Each structure stands twice: as structure tokens, then as C-alpha cells.
Amino acid sequence: MRYNNRxxxxxxxxxxxxxxxxxxxxxxxxxxxxxIFYLMCHLILTSFRIAGAPTWEAAMAFVSGPFFxxxxxxxxCAGVYHAINGLRLIIIELGYCIGKPERQxxxxxxxxxKQRPLMYLLMLVVAALVAVSVVDFFIM
Amino acid sequence: xxxxxxxxxxxxxxxxxxxxxxxKSYEVPVEQGMTILECLWYIKxxxxxxxxxxxxxxxxxxxxxxxxxxGRPRLACETQTLELxxxxxxxxxxxxxxxxxxxxxxQRNLFRNHKKVKPYIISEKATSNPTKEYIQSVAQLEQxxxxxxxxKCGCCLAACPTMATDTNFLGPQALAQAFxxxxxxxxxxxxxxxxxxxxxxxxxxCHMAGACSDACPKGVDPAMxxxxxxxxxxxxxxxxxxxxxxxLPKNRRPDIPDAPAPTVKGAxxxxxxxxxxxxxxx
Ligand code: HEM
Ligand code: SF4
Ligand code: SF4
Ligand code: FES
Numbered sequence: 160m161r162y163n164n165r166x167x168x169x170x171x172x173x174x175x176x177x178x179x180x181x182x183x184x185x186x187x188x189x190x191x192x193x194x195i196f197y198l199m200c201h202l203i204l205t206s207f208r209i210a211g212a213p214t215w216e217a218a219m220a221f222v223s224g225p226f227f228x229x230x231x232x233x234x235x236c237a238g239v240y241h242a243i244n245g246l247r248l249i250i251i252e253l254g255y256c257i258g259k260p261e262r263q264x265x266x267x268x269x270x271x272x273k274q275r276p277l278m279y280l281l282m283l284v285v286a287a288l289v290a291v292s293v294v295d296f297f298i299m
Numbered sequence: 300x301x302x303x304x305x306x307x308x309x310x311x312x313x314x315x316x317x318x319x320x321x322x323k324s325y326e327v328p329v330e331q332g333m334t335i336l337e338c339l340w341y342i343k344x345x346x347x348x349x350x351x352x353x354x355x356x357x358x359x360x361x362x363x364x365x366x367x368x369x370g371r372p373r374l375a376c377e378t379q380t381l382e383l384x385x386x387x388x389x390x391x392x393x394x395x396x397x398x399x400x401x402x403x404x405x406q407r408n409l410f411r412n413h414k415k416v417k418p419y420i421i422s423e424k425a426t427s428n429p430t431k432e433y434i435q436s437v438a439q440l441e442q443x444x445x446x447x448x449x450x451k452c453g454c455c456l457a458a459c460p461t462m463a464t465d466t467n468f469l470g471p472q473a474l475a476q477a478f479x480x481x482x483x484x485x486x487x488x489x490x491x492x493x494x495x496x497x498x499x500x501x502x503x504x505c506h507m508a509g510a511c512s513d514a515c516p517k518g519v520d521p522a523m524x525x526x527x528x529x530x531x532x533x534x535x536x537x538x539x540x541x542x543x544x545x546x547l548p549k550n551r552r553p554d555i556p557d558a559p560a561p562t563v564k565g566a567x568x569x570x571x572x573x574x575x576x577x578x579x580x581x
Contacts, residue, residue, distance in 0.1 A: 160314045161397035161405060170394065170463020174369035177458060177510040184460060184508035230515045252507050260482075262516030270523035271509030273547030 190237035310391040335376035352402040362450030367391040372454035382479040393457035412473035421488035439484040446479035455511035471511035471521035478524035484541035
């Protein structure tokens with residue numbers, strides 16, 4: 160009897176002892192799913208407009224608390240991260256910024272290390288945009 | 300010399316005996332220079348002969364000894380125990396494979412997928428009895444050389460998050476080999492291989508998490524191979540093909556000296572020696 164040792168969804172989430180891109184991968188998946196979830200909530204909420212002004216006012220009042228404000232901020236973060244990291248994935252999955260095949264000497268420099276400057280640059284862009292939205296959401 | 304007693308926490312599982320894998324600890328006196336594989340042999344020879352693991356070459360060539368050491372897939376024979384800088388070391392079998400016993404996993408899935416991508420040179424020009432060599436430049440060689448060093452150890456499949464859930468995914472090892480043969484200037488079966496890898500079970504299941512390249516003990520970089528396959532799938536590849544060498548010039552260049560006489564009497568030469576050797580039987 161063999162023992163099935165496939166990690167399952169745990170294998171997506173637990174980044175293990177690997178590089179940071181392994182964590183960006185799961186964050187991309189979670190943010191993508193979060194955006195779909197938001198989109199569905201958003202469609203349901205805005206559809207209350209059909210039922211007339213009073214229902215719409217009530218629906219708007221329901222989502223006006225601090226809980227939903229933080230929620231919207233998280234959606235903003237997810238959107239910013241997903242879009243910018245998605246840009247990185249498009250670039251590197253098309254074979255740009257990952258270097259060329261070459262003879263390897265230990266310690267190896269695989270593609271994932273070669274794309275790292277791009278990754279840092281784009282993560283700085285994410286941080287800057289999140290900082291702007293902190294100001295926009297909570298300070299101004 | 301540095302000496303240290305290190306506790307090895309090793310995952311055990313005996314088929315038809317244990318329901319679930321469990322951990323067993325062993326104390327090993329480790330000297331500087333001892334690899335994880337040597338420690339496992341110490342345990343098997345001195346502490347517990349029932350423990351099972353695979354190894355053969357003990358020099359990072361055969362790919363038998365891949366296991367999950369301190370949270371990463373590594374070759375046991377290429378991992379210096381003291382360099383892990385820990386007084387307890389946890390060893391598990393590679394994840395994403397079925398466990399046969401203890402640290403021995405079933406790698407049939409890896410080899411099946413490896414075979415699926417036609418990992419050999421296919422060329423309508425090739426015959427089973429070639430009379431000339433191919434001409435391949437250093438630049439053409441370096442297009443695929445890096446991927447040629449794959450041991451089929453399976454570390455990359457253990458690291459890959461897609462492999463954790465998708466039983467049909469071809470996996471980084473096989474996909475890297477598809478790229479290796481597709482970029483070989485002698486090979487002409489790129490389209491046939493694309494039929495197999497340019498699919499949802501192939502390159503498009505890879506999300507470029509890069510863990511495979513991070514884990515590969517040979518610097519093969521399967522993630523790069525897969526992204527370049529995606530690129531070739533979308534933009535096409537501008538591949539150079541190499542042909543058989545032309546006929547040798549009749550008159551040898553004067554600056555090339557004669558080959559020395561064969562040192563073994565009666566050794567086969569192909570008739571191109573200095574004429575003193577026997578003509579090769581063909
Ligand atoms: C500028 C906008 C966006 C860009 C550049 C972008 C880019 C990407 C890319 C490149 C992938 C594939 C990643 C991979 O190879 O694994 C992806 C996956 C995904 N995206 Fe987006 N995306 C954007 C907007 C959105 C939006 C608005 C949603 C939700 C409504 C969304 C939901 C998802 C989901 C669920 C996945 C699958 C994640 C996975 O398989 O891990 N994306 N996105
Ligand atoms: S690509 Fe690297 S990790 Fe994967 S099987 Fe080959 S040598 Fe092992
Ligand atoms: S880069 Fe692709 S094949 Fe390699 S570990 Fe990530 S998902 Fe798997
Ligand atoms: S024993 Fe051959 S690679 Fe480790």
C-alpha cells in the first residue's frame with residue numbers, strides 16, 4: 160500500500176523554504192479570488208438600485224461603516240498588488256527579464272534570481288500605490 | 300575538526316503496517332565533511348537497519364537520493380550536515396509523490412511524463428548508422444546545455460505548487476526536457492513536442508512560482524525553460540538547425556600533424572590514422 164503524499168492545496172499556501180516569489184504566487188491567487196468575490200458583492204449591492212431610491216439609500220447606509228471602509232481598502236490593496244504583480248508575471252512568462260540559457264556554476268543563478276530586480280522594482284510601485292491609498296482612505 | 304551530536308528526525312512509514320507516517324529520532328555523531336547521506340548510512344548500519352532510503356552514486360550524479368531535508372528538497376549526498384547549522388535535522392520523503400517506504404518515493408509519474416515529451420533527438424536526416432558527425436557551434440550547444448544536466452532526481456516536482464494538486468500536470472522536469480530537445484540544433488521535432496507541451500496540462504499550468512528552479516540541485520532552471528517554451532509558443536522560435544558535417548577535405552591542412560601510432564596493438568582505427576594501424580572493420 161502506497162501512501163499518497165501529494166500536498167494538496169496546502170502545497171499552494173505553504174511557501175516552505177523557497178524564495179519570495181513562491182509567496183508572491185499564492186498572494187496573486189488569493190488577491191485574484193478576492194477580487195472576484197468583491198466583484199460579485201459589488202454587483203449584488205448595486206443591483207438594489209433597481210428597487211428604487213429608499214432601498215438604495217438603505218443599502219448604501221449598510222456599507223458605510225468602518226468595517227466596510229477597511230474592506231474597501233483591502234480590495235484596493237488586492238487590486239493594486241494583483242495588477243502590478245500580474246504585469247510582472249506577463250513580462251517574465253513571456254521570457255523577458257529572466258536571462259538566457261547559459262553554463263551554470265555553483266552557486267547557480269536561475270531565472271528566478273535574474274528577474275529579482277524587476278520584482279523589487281514592481282513591489283516598490285505596489286508599496287507606493289498602497290501608501291497613496293492609505294492617505295486617500297484614512298487621512299484625507 | 301568540528302564534531303557534533305545531531306538529532307535526526309526521520310519520517311517513517313512501512314506499507315501494510317503503518318496507517319500514517321510518523322517520526323523517529325536518531326542521534327548521530329557528525330564530523331565535519333559528513334553528508335546527510337553518510338549520516339543515513341550511519342543510522343542504517345549502527346542504529347536501525349529497518350530504515351529505507353535510495354542512493355547510489357553518492358556524488359550528485361544519479362539522482363537517487365533526493366529527499367525533503369529541513370523543509371527543502373535536496374540531494375542527501377550533496378548536502379553537508381554541519382552546513383545546515385542545526386542540532387536537529389528533519390528528513391521527510393519528497394512531497395507530491397506516493398511513499399513506498401520511509402524515504403523511498405514512487406517516481407513513476409516523473410519518468411512517465413519524461414517519456415511523454417519525446418526526450419531524444421528526432422530528425423528525418425538521422426539514421427541508425429550515421430557516417431558523419433553533426434556540426435554544432437558552441438553557441439548552439441549552450442542553448443540547451445544547462446538543461447542537459449537534469450538528473451531526474453525529482454526535487455523540482457516536490458517544490459512545485461501546481462504539482463501539489465494537479466495529477467495530470469507534466470511537471471517542470473519533463474517540460475524542461477521538452478525545451479532541451481526543442482532547442483537542440485540537431486532536432487527537428489519541435490512541432491510534435493509542442494503538440495504535447497503547449498496544452499493546459501503542460502506549460503500553461505505553470506504559474507512561474509520559480510520554486511522548481513530554486514530547488515534544482517543541478518542549476519537546470521526548469522522555470523526558465525518553461526517560460527521560454529511559452530514565449531516560443533506565442534512568438535515562435537528562431538531556431539538554427541545544424542546539418543551533418545560535409546565531406547572532409549582531401550588534402551589535410553599542412554599545420555595539422557599526423558595522429559600518433561595506436562598504443563594498443565591491433566586497435567581499431569577508422570583508417571584516418573597515420574596509415575600504420577589496421578583499417579577499421581565497418
Ligand atoms: C490590471 C489588471 C489585471 C492584470 C494585469 C492581471 C493579471 C493576471 C495574470 C497575469 C494572471 C495569471 C497569473 C499566473 O500565471 O498564474 C492572473 C490570474 C488571475 N486573475 Fe488577474 N489580472 C488583472 C485583474 C484581475 C481582476 C480584476 C480579477 C478578478 C475579478 C482577476 C482575477 C484573477 C484570478 C482569479 C486569477 C487566477 C489566479 C491563479 O490561478 O493563481 N484579475 N491575473
Ligand atoms: S530539473 Fe533539476 S530538480 Fe528537476 S529532476 Fe532535473 S535535476 Fe532534478
Ligand atoms: S515555475 Fe512553474 S513548474 Fe516551476 S515550480 Fe513554479 S509553477 Fe511549478
Ligand atoms: S546518491 Fe546519486 S545523487 Fe545522491
